[in-house]
Amino acid sequence: MKYVQLFSGVLVLALLTACKPTGSIKVGFIGPLTGDAATFGTDTLHGVQLKIEEVNAAGGIGGRMIELVAEDGRCAGGDAANAAQKLVAVDKVVVIVGGDCSGETLAAAPIAEAGGVVMISPLSSSPDVAQAGDFIFRDYPNDLLKAKAVAQFFAEEGISKVAIITENVDFTVAFRDALKKDVPEGALVFDEVVDPGTKDYRSLMTRLQDMEFDAFFAVARAGVYADRDDA
Numbered sequence: 001m002k003y004v005q006l007f008s009g010v011l012v013l014a015l016l017t018a019c020k021p022t023g024s025i026k027v028g029f030i031g032p033l034t035g036d037a038a039t040f041g042t043d044t045l046h047g048v049q050l051k052i053e054e055v056n057a058a059g060g061i062g063g064r065m066i067e068l069v070a071e072d073g074r075c076a077g078g079d080a081a082n083a084a085q086k087l088v089a090v091d092k093v094v095v096i097v098g099g100d101c102s103g104e105t106l107a108a109a110p111i112a113e114a115g116g117v118v119m120i121s122p123l124s125s126s127p128d129v130a131q132a133g134d135f136i137f138r139d140y141p142n143d144l145l146k147a148k149a150v151a152q153f154f155a156e157e158g159i160s161k162v163a164i165i166t167e168n169v170d171f172t173v174a175f176r177d178a179l180k181k182d183v184p185e186g187a188l189v190f191d192e193v194v195d196p197g198t199k200d201y202r203s204l205m206t207r208l209q210d211m212e213f214d215a216f217f218a219v220a221r222a223g224v225y226a227d228r229d230d231a
Helices: 001-015 040-055 077-090 102-115 127-131 143-156 170-182 200-209 223-228
Strands: 025-031 067-071 094-097 118-122 136-138 162-167 189-196 215-220
Touching: 025 040, 025 077, 040 067, 040 094, 067 077, 077 094, 077 102, 094 102, 102 118, 102 127, 102 136, 102 170, 127 136, 136 200, 143 170, 162 170, 170 189, 170 215, 189 200
Parallel strands: 025 067, 025 094, 094 118, 118 136, 162 189, 162 215
Antiparallel strands: none
């Protein structure tokens, strides 16, 4: 609900800056619609579509209907930058929802900022998003806040030895790096970064069998692995 309310507010603010007084209001979307992170992108897109349908059914904004233009960012900076360039220069959107991945958002942000287009990310957690520009917003806690919360949980539960495996993508690595600064030195007794395409974890599990730890912590895109038959 918080995201829907924030999206509505940003949409109204963007409308106030729109030059064209008539016709539909174009809203852009950037998120991973294909690839490993498509689960996140399609869910976010469905939420945006639902809100737009609701607003249009109620008469739109000032009598103007909202038109959604969705682009596939593939959770990749290059794809997101290309998508932002199209949305800003060709489609002339007044606001962009996205990206989902921090890499998408940080790559698209300079283009949206230069074009004076408001961009709001529903999922990007990189601390760098906060400095991405005056037109760039997000509705999601950053990695520094999340890492402190996890470190506090470990301390409260008496967890002093942690084994951690991190998926090698932008936001998971950023979270892992933040967590390493918040836990006591030596607390991470096992710290391994694995590629997203890894299918066989037996060697890692074998190494873990010979170690002593209080908690096992996986920093990964849960939706990605839940949808994989080989994970």
